[in-house]
Amino acid sequence: xxxxxxxxxxxxxxxxxxxxxxxxxxxxxxxxxxxxxxxxxxxxxxxxxxxxxxxxxxxxxxxxxxxxxxxxxxxxxxxxxxxxxxxxxxxxxxxxxxxxxxxxxxxxxxxxxxxxxxxxxxxxxxxxxxxxxxxxxxxxxxxxxxxxxxxxxxxxxxxxxxxxxxxxxxxxxxxxxxxxxxxxxxxxxxxxxxxxxxxxxxxxxxxxxxxxxxxxxxxxxxxxxxxxxxxxxxxxxxxxxxxxxxxxxxxxxxxxxxxxxxxxxxxxxxxxxxxxxxxxxxxxxxxxxxxxxxxxxxxxx
Amino acid sequence: xxxxxxxxxxxxxxxxxxxxxxxxxxxxxxxxxxxxxxxxxxxxxxxxxxxxxxxxxxxxxxxxxxxxxxxxxxxxxxxxxxxxxxxxxxxxxxxxxxxxxxxxxxxxxxxxxxxxxxxxxxxxxxxxxxxxxxxxxxxxxxxxxxxxxxxxxxxxxxxxxxxxxxxxxxxxxxxxxxxxxxxxxxxxxxxxxxxxxxxxxxxxxxxxxxxxxxxxxxxxxxxxxxxxxxxxxxxxxxxxxxxxxxxxxxxxxxxxxxxxxxxxxxxxxxxxxxxxxxxxxxxxxxxxxxxxxxxxxxxxx
DNA sequence: TAGAACCGTAAGTTTTGCTAATGCTAGCTG
DNA sequence: CAGCTAGCATTAGCAAAACTTACGGTTCTA
Numbered sequence: 001x002x003x004x005x006x007x008x009x010x011x012x013x014x015x016x017x018x019x020x021x022x023x024x025x026x027x028x029x030x031x032x033x034x035x036x037x038x039x040x041x042x043x044x045x046x047x048x049x050x051x052x053x054x055x056x057x058x059x060x061x062x063x064x065x066x067x068x069x070x071x072x073x074x075x076x077x078x079x080x081x082x083x084x085x086x087x088x089x090x091x092x093x094x095x096x097x098x099x100x101x102x103x104x105x106x107x108x109x110x111x112x113x114x115x116x117x118x119x120x121x122x123x124x125x126x127x128x129x130x131x132x133x134x135x136x137x138x139x140x141x142x143x144x145x146x147x148x149x150x151x152x153x154x155x156x157x158x159x160x161x162x163x164x165x166x167x168x169x170x171x172x173x174x175x176x177x178x179x180x181x182x183x184x185x186x187x188x189x190x191x192x193x194x195x196x197x198x199x200x201x202x203x204x205x206x207x208x209x210x211x212x213x214x215x216x217x218x219x220x221x222x223x224x225x226x227x228x229x230x231x232x233x234x235x236x237x238x239x240x241x242x243x244x245x246x247x248x249x250x251x252x253x254x255x256x257x258x259x260x261x262x263x264x265x266x267x268x269x270x271x272x273x274x275x276x277x278x279x280x281x282x283x284x285x286x287x288x289x290x291x292x293x294x295x296x297x298x299x300x301x
Numbered sequence: 302x303x304x305x306x307x308x309x310x311x312x313x314x315x316x317x318x319x320x321x322x323x324x325x326x327x328x329x330x331x332x333x334x335x336x337x338x339x340x341x342x343x344x345x346x347x348x349x350x351x352x353x354x355x356x357x358x359x360x361x362x363x364x365x366x367x368x369x370x371x372x373x374x375x376x377x378x379x380x381x382x383x384x385x386x387x388x389x390x391x392x393x394x395x396x397x398x399x400x401x402x403x404x405x406x407x408x409x410x411x412x413x414x415x416x417x418x419x420x421x422x423x424x425x426x427x428x429x430x431x432x433x434x435x436x437x438x439x440x441x442x443x444x445x446x447x448x449x450x451x452x453x454x455x456x457x458x459x460x461x462x463x464x465x466x467x468x469x470x471x472x473x474x475x476x477x478x479x480x481x482x483x484x485x486x487x488x489x490x491x492x493x494x495x496x497x498x499x500x501x502x503x504x505x506x507x508x509x510x511x512x513x514x515x516x517x518x519x520x521x522x523x524x525x526x527x528x529x530x531x532x533x534x535x536x537x538x539x540x541x542x543x544x545x546x547x548x549x550x551x552x553x554x555x556x557x558x559x560x561x562x563x564x565x566x567x568x569x570x571x572x573x574x575x576x577x578x579x580x581x582x583x584x585x586x587x588x589x590x591x592x593x594x595x596x597x598x599x600x601x602x
Numbered sequence: 603t604a605g606a607a608c609c610g611t612a613a614g615t616t617t618t619g620c621t622a623a624t625g626c627t628a629g630c631t632g
Numbered sequence: 633c634a635g636c637t638a639g640c641a642t643t644a645g646c647a648a649a650a651c652t653t654a655c656g657g658t659t660c661t662a
Contacts, residue, residue: 008384009384009387009388011312011313011380011384012312014387025607025608025609026608026609027607027608027609035650035651035652036651036652036653037608037609037610038609038610038611038651038652038653038654039650039651039652041609041610041611042610042611042650042651043650043651045610046650051391052391052395052397053391053394053395058608058609058610059608059609059658059659060607060608060609060657060658060659060660061607061608061609061658061659061660062607062608062609063608063609067394068390068391068394068395071387071390071391071394072387072390072391075383075384075386075387075390076387078383079312079380079383079384082376082379082380082383083309083310083312083376083380085376086310086315086372086373086376086377087310089369089372089373089376090352090353090354090369090372090373093354093368093369093372094353094354094369096353326638326639326640327639327640328638328639328640336619336620336621337620337621337622338639338640338641339620339621339622339623339640339641339642340619340620340621342640342641342642343619343620343641343642344619344620346641347619359639359640359641360627360628360639360640361626361627361628361629361638361639361640362627362628362629362638362639362640363638363639363640364639364640603662604661604662605660605661605662606659606660606661606662607658607659607660607661608657608658608659608660609656609657609658609659610655610656610657610658611654611655611656611657612653612654612655612656613652613653613654613655614651614652614653614654615650615651615652615653616649616650616651616652617648617649617650617651618647618648618649618650619646619647619648619649620645620646620647620648621644621645621646621647622643622644622645622646623642623643623644623645624641624642624643625640625641625642625643626639626640626641626642627638627639627640628637628638628639628640629636629637629638629639630635630636630637630638631633631634631635631636631637632633632634632635632636
């Protein structure tokens with residue numbers, strides 16, 4: 001019955017509402033905001049008065065957003081994007097690359113791409129403070145959208161769709177072949193192996209949930225066989241060790257395998273080869289920040 | 302030397318900066334914000350710290366915006382537009398027409414259009430609180446853009462350009478002919494007068510600065526004569542009185558003349574007649590608010 | 603049936619933001 | 633050219649806003 005007054009909507013409170021929408025509960029939002037649930041609850045009450053409408057249907061077990069709240073959250077996203085654009089304007093005008101940049105990356109790119117880039121940046125751009133978090137693509141993307149990351153390095157395998165929101169800005173970092181990893185002598189010499197040649201071999205693989213594991217399994221099936229998986233692990237290092245120990249062969253992205261690993265040979269697949277693409281994602285609103293551009297350049301070798 | 306930190310830009314402070322940009326001085330902004338200059342000055346200092354850059358070059362005589370400040374102001378406009386869209390969302394979802402609406406209108410439409418509409422609304426939509434301000438089109442438009450008005454009723458005369466920013470939403474309220482106002486007996490009976498017939502008459506006119514005065518003067522010149530202006534006034538009522546008192550003839554918008562005025566006759570001009578268009582302008586971000594739609598409907602008779 | 607997780611309200615404390623008072627500089631004016 | 637006005641910044645004090653702590657209630661789960 002509250003009159004829908006013309007009270008101005010406070011942006012801070014709106015971002016709190018957005019955080020609630022994102023986390024699903026007031027308590028969750030409070031955690032990521034670094035506040036007590038009580039504070040968030042109070043501010044949301046004020047926001048409801050400002051809006052003149054109920055925004056949350058509160059139950060003892062979490063809260064539910066009303067339609068009005070959903071609309072406000074959508075508008076809030078726009079506002080936050082504009083604010084980030086404003087920040088980018090400032091950076092661009094001052095040409096400053098100073099500041100913090102939070103990167104999320106897939107494990108295989110962490111060692112081969114991100115770490116060298118970080119070393120280079122530490123020398124050439126000491127004013128940049130990098131924070132690197134290893135995470136799977138879908139988690140990185142969520143964190144990027146939520147504003148918990150500034151840049152996400154993700155990988156895309158042929159035939160394994162990764163849902164990238166189209167308001168994210170993409171840069172292709174690398175297209176790399178998948179290679180066969182095996183013990184010396186297992187593969188026929190001097191010829192690029194095909195998947196079919198490995199139909200009778202034992203396999204070492206990432207789990208089917210991982211994009212890499214899924215892509216290889218699909219490719220094997222398309223080649224006409226079901227791989228006999230003997231070892232399954234997410235850890236690339238462990239995976240190559242398993243090959244070295246004789247537990248089977250593996251097909252992995254080139255970057256995931258350390259060249260200097262003993263007791264294994266690395267051989268590219270015969271054409272048509274499988275490949276994965278490494279992408280760097282940023283929010284469109286921060287894509288033109290100098291700091292982002294600089295880090296991207298460093299990642300691009 | 303302040304590090305361009307990643308501090309979040311506060312929207313309230315950004316709107317203060319925008320107000321300074323609009324008014325040209327901190328003191329001016331403080332007046333329209335209902336604050337003391339000190340408060341504004343302090344908040345702008347904080348904003349500069351948040352932005353990591355100088356935003357104002359302060360001199361004893363007013364302030365000058367830096368490029369960074371101009372960029373921030375532009376972004377702030379976007380944010381305010383989004384906030385207004387959010388408000389419109391809420392209104393639409395609740396279907397509520399409650400609230401305040403501030404109208405600016407040209408004088409001639411005030412009596413003939415806005416006043417009747419206000420009366421009707423008072424009966425059918427008592428929950429709407431109207432505030433009507435009579436002002437010239439250019440002033441109304443400025444106030445509309447600045448957010449001091451919600452709806453502007455302006456007039457556009459043929460050949461007199463009125464610069465309407467294209468992000469304003471336009472609704473045509475009325476297209477009306479200009480009519481000749483004269484004492485009885487001055488005009489030839491039964492025939493629509495042309496301007497040229499009035500070449501030798503004395504004229505009563507709005508000043509040349511007013512759009513109406515300008516339009517009529519231009520039309521007279523195009524008809525081949527320079528009108529002999531005997532009376533000049535902005536006040537439409539006084540203007541018609543001057544005609545009644547025998548000081549000359551006038552050419553005015555139909556709505557500007559009270560039908561029941563004694564001692565004058567009103568006659569439409571022969572074709573091609575002059576005309577003016579009455580437009581209702583709103584910010585695009587508030588155009589779909591139910592309250593705006595309702596008031597527009599009332600204005601449209 | 604106890605515990606955990608969630609929400610809201612009330613009271614107390616800290617932080618923020620505003621005003622009032624004061625001093626400064628630059629332009630205008632008689 | 634002295635004096636007036638308009639503008640801006642800084643300081644100290646105060647009031648309002650926002651957060652924390654403490655507590656009570658509800659629902660799902662072990």
